[in-house]
Amino acid sequence: xxxxxxxxxxxxxxxxxxxxxxxxxxxxxxxxxxxxxxxxxxxxxxxxxxxxxxxxxxxxxxxxxxxxxxxxxxxxxxxxxxx
Amino acid sequence: xxxxxxxxxxxxxxxxxxxxxxxxxxxxxxxxxxxxxxxxxxxxxxxxxxxxxxxxxxxxxxxxxxxxxxxxxxxxxxxxxxxxxxxxxxxxxxxxxxxxxxxxxxxxxxxxxxxxxxxxxxxxxxxxxxxxxxxxxxxxxxxxxxxxxxxxxxxxxxxxxxxxxxxxxxxxxxxxxxxxxxxxxxxxxxxxxxxxxxxxxxxxxxxxxxxxxx
Amino acid sequence: xxxxxxxxxxxxxxxxxxxxxxxxxxxxxxxxxxxxxxxxxxxxxxxxxxxxxxxxxxxxxxxxxxxxxxxxxxxxxxxxxxxxxxxxxxxxxxxxxxxx
Numbered sequence: 001x002x003x004x005x006x007x008x009x010x011x012x013x014x015x016x017x018x019x020x021x022x023x024x025x026x027x028x029x030x031x032x033x034x035x036x037x038x039x040x041x042x043x044x045x046x047x048x049x050x051x052x053x054x055x056x057x058x059x060x061x062x063x064x065x066x067x068x069x070x071x072x073x074x075x076x077x078x079x080x081x082x083x
Numbered sequence: 084x085x086x087x088x089x090x091x092x093x094x095x096x097x098x099x100x101x102x103x104x105x106x107x108x109x110x111x112x113x114x115x116x117x118x119x120x121x122x123x124x125x126x127x128x129x130x131x132x133x134x135x136x137x138x139x140x141x142x143x144x145x146x147x148x149x150x151x152x153x154x155x156x157x158x159x160x161x162x163x164x165x166x167x168x169x170x171x172x173x174x175x176x177x178x179x180x181x182x183x184x185x186x187x188x189x190x191x192x193x194x195x196x197x198x199x200x201x202x203x204x205x206x207x208x209x210x211x212x213x214x215x216x217x218x219x220x221x222x223x224x225x226x227x228x229x230x231x232x233x234x235x236x237x238x239x240x241x242x243x244x245x246x247x248x249x250x251x252x253x254x255x256x257x258x259x260x261x262x263x264x265x266x267x268x269x270x271x272x273x274x275x276x277x278x279x280x281x282x283x284x285x286x287x288x289x290x291x292x293x294x295x296x297x
Numbered sequence: 298x299x300x301x302x303x304x305x306x307x308x309x310x311x312x313x314x315x316x317x318x319x320x321x322x323x324x325x326x327x328x329x330x331x332x333x334x335x336x337x338x339x340x341x342x343x344x345x346x347x348x349x350x351x352x353x354x355x356x357x358x359x360x361x362x363x364x365x366x367x368x369x370x371x372x373x374x375x376x377x378x379x380x381x382x383x384x385x386x387x388x389x390x391x392x393x394x395x396x397x
Contacts, residue, residue: 004300005298005300005303008300008303008304009303012303012304012306012307015307015311016307016310016311016314019311019314019334020314022330022334023314023318023322023327023330023331023334028324028326028327031327031330032326032330035330035333038334038337042337042341045304045307045341046344048300048304049300049301049304049344049345049348050348050353051344051348051358051361052204052205053131053205053206053207053210053358053362054340054344054358054361054362054365055205056197056205056206056210057209057210057213057362057365057366058365060210060213060214060217061209061213061289061365061366061369062337062365062369064213064217065213065216065217065220065289065293065369066333066369066372068217068220068224068293069292069293069369069372069373069376070326070329070330070372070376072293072296072297072376073326073376073379073380074326076380076383077326077380077383077389085321086321089317089320089321090317093313093314093316093317094313096313097309097310097312097313100309101306101309101310104302104305104306104309104346105302105306107346107349109350110350113352114352114354114355114356115352115353115354115355116352118355118356130353130355131355131358131359131362133355134355134356134358134359135359135362135363139356139359139360142359142360142363143363146363146366146367149367149370150366150367150370153370153371153373153374154370156374156377157373157374157377160374160377160378160380160381161377207362209362209365209366213366285366288370289369292369292370292373292374293373296377296380
């Protein structure tokens with residue numbers, strides 16, 4: 001088993017694990033944090049697939065901006081500020 | 084009962100898809116060679132940028148229109164109250180504000196670099212717009228940029244400017260021949276113009292998706 | 298088994314997890330999370346299948362780039378609607394329909 005194959009399998013396993021935890025955690029804040037972790041792992045997956053443009057966009061948009069939007073929304077839902 | 088049915092059908096579907104994917108034949112069409120053969124006429128040196136803004140420019144035009152529609156939806160739903168005033172910074176926030184003040188110009192620089200390098204290496208208008216929007220969100224979260232109320236005339240021009248410039252270029256090309264078919268000696272400049280306006284507009288739209296709701 | 302095929306299979310599993318999440322979960326923000334997982338799964342399938350040979354195919358990469366930005370806009374609109382629903386009704390699930 002070469003190193004590349006081992007890294008790919010490990011990355012795929014962590015993607016599936018973090019996605020499962022994002023859907024199954026009872027606490028919504030933890031679910032969003034697992035989703036941000038999923039976005040960052042997906043950036044590594046795009047880098048392994050030789051797609052640097054998508055990796056840049058996923059890091060900025062998928063992990064950064066989507067995470068900010070989600071955290072803002074659940075901050076409203078927990079009664080932080082008036083919506 | 085419903086859970087069992089959904090989980091079972093999802094499992095069957097995923098097994099079937101994976102089995103089908105493991106037996107795919109080798110592809111007949113080699114798109115990377117087709118793209119590489121036309122790179123000289125596209126005006127840029129990076130294949131993804133050429134595909135995004137030249138060969139499949141129509142998709143990008145429609146995409147920016149869809150983003151504008153989503154922004155209109157967010158504007159329609161957002162509860163318009165009074166404009167938020169910037170609160171006085173507490174001592175804990177001073178560190179965050181200093182960090183945001185240092186990071187924001189660097190992010191603008193990174194965005195311009197990503198926009199420029201898109202013609203040669205990985206980068207382009209979308210990455211630049213995303214970094215700009217992230218800078219705006221960072222400034223807002225640090226308390227330095229107030230949330231946006233109903234947009235004034237300059238913000239409106241900035242939001243729709245990218246789409247209108249792209250549409251104007253498409254209309255000019257349509258008057259000369261086919262839709263979005265740049266003449267090869269002008270393609271580089273047109274792509275740079277479109278990318279610059281698109282990056283600026285995209286940054287404002289993505290920032291607006293966050294800031295119009297705050 | 299090349300890297301492309303591994304990630305394409307991962308994409309299929311993510312897609313089915315996302316679909317099951319959208320169908321089964323009641324909370325609206327979690328449904329939006331599951332919808333994003335569906336989108337990411339589809340992008341992995343697109344680029345993974347294109348990458349299973351040795352050529353670097355730029356067309357699926359451009360399509361996925363477009364897709365990521367549009368998925369963000371859809372997520373933002375969905376979250377705005379969910380916040381509006383929460384402001385109006387105080388709950389974050391859709392109102393129950395009396396069938397069965």
